[in-house]
Amino acid sequence: MSEKRLRDAIDTLKESGVRITPQRHAVLEYLLSSMSHPTADEIYKALEGKFPNMSVATVYNNLRVLKEIGLVRELTYGDSSSRFDCTTSEHYHIICNSCGKIVDFHYPSLDEVESLAEQVAGFDISYHRLELYGTCEECKAVGTEKH
């Protein structure tokens, strides 16, 4: 199943005329297998063992390429660094303000909101983002919320 997603993604890369280097393959594979919406630095550290000489720039370059093709989406929250997520299926995110955990949230796409926005603002809307913020179960229990 995950294997199929990887093969599909690689096919997309080939169709786009993008070279499939070992580093690029590894970044893509890691993102597909990861459930944790990693930062560029986390990806870099995770692949350190397999590619001791890999540059951080390579991670950023590949994330940019994967983004441009549409295989990967960049998520920015209040914190310092971007997070990256494979755009396998449309979904939203729930973020814990206390521990930073990010949970996927599946909900029917808000198409009618997009339509209304097009009408009132005169935009062509191509996509949207929705994030819900709160406190996760564990942090509720511990009761050690930030701020």
Add this chain to the structure above:
Amino acid sequence: MSEKRLRDAIDTLKESGVRITPQRHAVLEYLLSSMSHPTADEIYKALEGKFPNMSVATVYNNLRVLKEIGLVRELTYGDSSSRFDCTTSEHYHIICNSCGKIVDFHYPSLDEVESLAEQVAGFDISYHRLELYGTCEECKAVGTEKH
């Protein structure tokens, strides 16, 4: 009207036991009067004339304080710097991928989405963000979209 919003905001500051310094007052006033969701640097530059000796750190400190009290919200998009927005009334944002323009978008709050998220993820949801991305009228006309 805008005067009233400023007075209300200052009352909130007083209630929170936060000092009302000239710089803090100016940052708050600028944010309230601004329709443009400015960055920290834009605020800093805008107040340069009135406060030639003000430090950038002061802008950041005050934005943090105003955020903690709940008067201001931080918005992060793909680009490098955060934008800041007075949380006067609940609304969403429409962002042009071509020129970066940000337009306010009023829509009934998605309370049922929050409820569902609480149920499926076990979170206490406190608020949410929704952003719509696309091409604004001007950029559609010019047809000079990025990427």
Add this chain to the structure above:
DNA sequence: TTATTAAATAATAATCTTTATAATCAGTTT
């Protein structure tokens, strides 16, 4: 009004993330 004190500011350094640059390397084509 003045004194007091905790908080805020200014100036600066430091950190952290991301991008840019240039040299090298690998795979492909001629």
Add this chain to the structure above:
DNA sequence: AAACTGATTATAAAGATTATTATTTAATAA
């Protein structure tokens, strides 16, 4: 094999934000 194209590495640079510290100041009460 030589040349070409794009990717990678190493490193520098840029840009945003945070931390530090000495100084100043707003709020409070004597």
